[in-house]
Structures are given as structure tokens and as C-alpha cells.
Amino acid sequence: MCCLLSLEEISWIHVHYKRxxxxxxxxxxxxxxxKQGTKVPGxxxxxxxxxxxxASTLVLQSQNVFADYTLSLKKSSGNTISIELSxxxxxxxxxxxxxxxxGLTFGSYERTDRSEASGLEMYQYLKDDSTLNIVILAxxxxxxxxxxxxxxxxxxxxxxxxxxxxxxxxxxxxxICNAEAQNLTVTAKELVWSTSGASAMQQARFTLEPNLPNPxxxxxxxxxxxxxxxxxxxxxxxxxxxxxxxxxDRFQSSGRYSVPWNADKREGSMLASGMCFACLQVGDRVAxxxxxSAQ
Numbered sequence: 001m002c003c004l005l006s007l008e009e010i011s012w013i014h015v016h017y018k019r020x021x022x023x024x025x026x027x028x029x030x031x032x033x034x035k036q037g038t039k040v041p042g043x044x045x046x047x048x049x050x051x052x053x054x055a056s057t058l059v060l061q062s063q064n065v066f067a068d069y070t071l072s073l074k075k076s077s078g079n080t081i082s083i084e085l086s087x088x089x090x091x092x093x094x095x096x097x098x099x100x101x102x103g104l105t106f107g108s109y110e111r112t113d114r115s116e117a118s119g120l121e122m123y124q125y126l127k128d129d130s131t132l133n134i135v136i137l138a139x140x141x142x143x144x145x146x147x148x149x150x151x152x153x154x155x156x157x158x159x160x161x162x163x164x165x166x167x168x169x170x171x172x173x174x175x176i177c178n179a180e181a182q183n184l185t186v187t188a189k190e191l192v193w194s195t196s197g198a199s200a201m202q203q204a205r206f207t208l209e210p211n212l213p214n215p216x217x218x219x220x221x222x223x224x225x226x227x228x229x230x231x232x233x234x235x236x237x238x239x240x241x242x243x244x245x246x247x248x249d250r251f252q253s254s255g256r257y258s259v260p261w262n263a264d265k266r267e268g269s270m271l272a273s274g275m276c277f278a279c280l281q282v283g284d285r286v287a288x289x290x291x292x293s294a295q
Contacts (some may be wrong), residue, residue: 068086068087068088068212068213069085069086069088069091069176069185069186069187070084070085070086070186070187070188070189071083071085071094071096071171071174071186071188071189072084072086072171072188072189072191073171073189073190073191074150074191074256075191075193076153076255077255079155079156079157079158080154080156081098081154081155081156081169082112082150082153083098083109083150083151083152083153083154084149084150085148085149085150085151086147086148086212087144087146087147087176087212088146088212088213089178089213090143090144090145090146090179091138091143091144091176091177091178091184092137092138092142092143092144092178092179092181093135093136093137093138093176093177094135094136094144094151094174094175094176094177095133095134095135095136095173095174095175096171096172096173097132097171097172098131098133098134098154098169098171099130099131099170099171100130100131100156100167100168100169101167101169101170102158102167102168102195103158103159103195104156104157104158104159104167104169105129105130105156105157105158105159106126106129106130106131106132106154106155106156107155107156107157108124108126108154108155109122109124109132109134109152109153109154110152110154110155111151111152112149112150112151112152114144114150114151115151118138118142118145119138119142120136120142120144121136122134122135122136123136123137132154136151136152138179143178143179146212146213146221147212147258147260148209148212148221148223149221149223149256149258158195165194165195166192166193166194166195167192167193167194168191168192169190169191170188170190171188171190172188174186205227206225206226206227206282206285207224207225207287208222208224208278208279208280208287208288208289209222209223209224209225209289210289211223211261211289211291214291215292215293215294216263216292216294217294218262218263218264219260219261219262219263220260220261220263220291221258221259221260222258222261222278222289223257224257224258225256226252226255226282229251229254230251230252230283231249231250231251231252231282231283232248232250232251232280232281232282233246233248233249233280233281233282234246234247234248234249234278234279234280234281235247235278235279235281236276236277236278236279236291237276237277237279238276238277239274239275239277244263244276245261247261247278263276263293275290275291275292276290276293277289277291278291
């Protein structure tokens with residue numbers, strides 16, 4: 001049984017689409033194999049060697065273009081895990097395995113608004129109850145824009161009698177590449193939580209995260225987390241303390257949110273190069289992050 005596409009095959013598919021924009025029989029067979037988890041007739045050793053030869057050349061000539069890529073896990077409400085991606089630049093392909101420990105059994109992977117809006121194709125294969133393989137590709141001259149947020153969710157069930165008092169999910173075999181089939185450096189984070197008593201509840205945090213990218217020019221994405229339902233007010237100030245933009249001012253449930261911001265879009269007034277500040281206020285609590293404009 002085939003679990004995931006190799007880096008070589010992903011690289012080859014990206015290059016093929018970039019040149020032609022249409023899939024041939026070999027490309028369709030490769031994607032069908034990833035989707036169904038089975039070997040497709042007609043994938044000859046000669047074709048595999050051909051794919052590997054092209055991709056090996058690409059990999060040798062490529063470089064790790066960015067370091068600001070993080071793939072992490074977040075336990076959402078109910079028995080759902082969110083796959084969170086922070087990417088400093090657009091990406092055209094990503095693959096990874098979700099591995100569970102501590103009595104976890106996975107369901108299916110579902111796309112979120114972020115991945116749906118980018119037109120990404122998703123293929124999944126449940127290797128066993130606790131191992132789910134995912135391949136996501138931007139096939140027709142599209143890409144996932146830079147930003148922060150969930151690209152999918154995975155449902156799960158928990159057998160408390162078979163896994164002790166701790167559940168653990170790790171991401172393995174993570175590969176991310178851009179439209180030029182260059183392999184990007186990515187940090188993968190695991191998720192561990194207690195399944196015994198009240199401590200099994202997710203501990204959400206009140207947090208304002210650093211914007212991405214930083215420095216930015218002229219747009220950035222600002223993400224924050226709420227530990228309980230409340231009215232959240234997110235404002236950008238310049239270095240003089242003058243209010244630039246109100247990005248959020250409404251009642252929101254607990255959870256993680258991300259807001260895009262373009263420094264040029266304020267009544268025709270542009271933000272000069274230098275420093276500005278994102279300020280998150282929830283009740284009497286305030287969090288501030290420094291932002292660097294490179295305009």
C-alpha cells in the first residue's frame with residue numbers, strides 16, 4: 001500500500017503543472033494513488049526513475065528559501081484537532097502524517113475556509129486507526145497565500161482505558177514546497193494533553209501573536225487567541241500613538257483568530273517605514289506586539 005507521495009513526485013507534479021497547466025495520464029495516476037492509497041497499474045519502474053531523476057536535479061539545485069514556516073496542532077472544541085499553518089510566503093504543496101498516541105483513533109481530514117478559498121486539492125489516506133496521511137497540492141497555477149490559520153481539521157475519538165492519562169499527537173514526514181518545487185524549511189510542533197479529570201480540558205490562552213511577515217510591506221496578518229468569550233478590540237497604532245486602523249471590535253467566542261491588514265489602505269494615507277504597534281484589548285487585559293514596516 002502506498003502512504004504518501006515522495007518529495008520527488010510532488011516536485012515533479014508542480015513543475016509539470018507550471019509548464020503545461022493540465023495533467024497527463026502519469027500525473028493523474030500519481031494523484032489517484034495518493035488519494036486511494038493503492039498502487040495504480042501502469043506506474044512502471046521506468047516512469048518512477050524518470051520522476052526521481054528530474055526531481056533529484058531540482059532538489060540539488062534548490063535551497064531552503066524561507067525559515068518562517070510552522071505546522072502545529074491545536075485542540076479545538078469537542079473531539080477535533082486543527083492543523084495550523086504559519087507561512088511567510090505562498091506555498092504550492094504540503095504533505096504530512098498525523099500520528100496519535102495514548103488511545104487516539106482518527107476520523108477524516110476536512111478542509112477549512114483558508115484551504116478551500118485557495119483552490120487546493122487534498123488527498124488523504126488512513127493508514128491505520130492512529131495514522132492519517134495528508135497530501136495537499138495547488139495544481140493549476142494557484143498557491144496558498146502567506147498567512148496564519150487552520151488549513152484543516154481532523155476528528156478523533158479517545159479510548160481512556162487504552163492509553164493512560166496522556167494523549168499525544170505528532171506530525172511526521174512533513175514536506176512543504178513552493179511553486180518552483182523548492183523545499184522549504186518547516187518547524188513541526190506536537191500536541192500533548194492530559195486525559196484525566198478536569199485537566200483534560202483544553203487550556204486556551206489570551207495571546208496576541210507576532211505578525212507575519214515581520215518586517216512587512218505593505219500587508220501583514222495578525223493573529224490572536226481568546227481564552228473565553230469576550231469583546232475583542234484589535235487596533236494598529238503608529239509610533240506617535242496615533243490610531244491607524246481598527247481591525248476588530250466585536251464579541252467573539254474563545255479560540256484563535258487571524259486578521260489581514262494592509263498598511264496602504266487607510267484613506268489614501270500610507271504608513272512610513274519604521275515601527276508601529278498592534279494592540280489587543282479584552283476587558284482590562286491588553287497585549288501589544290511591535291510591527292516593523294519596510295515600505
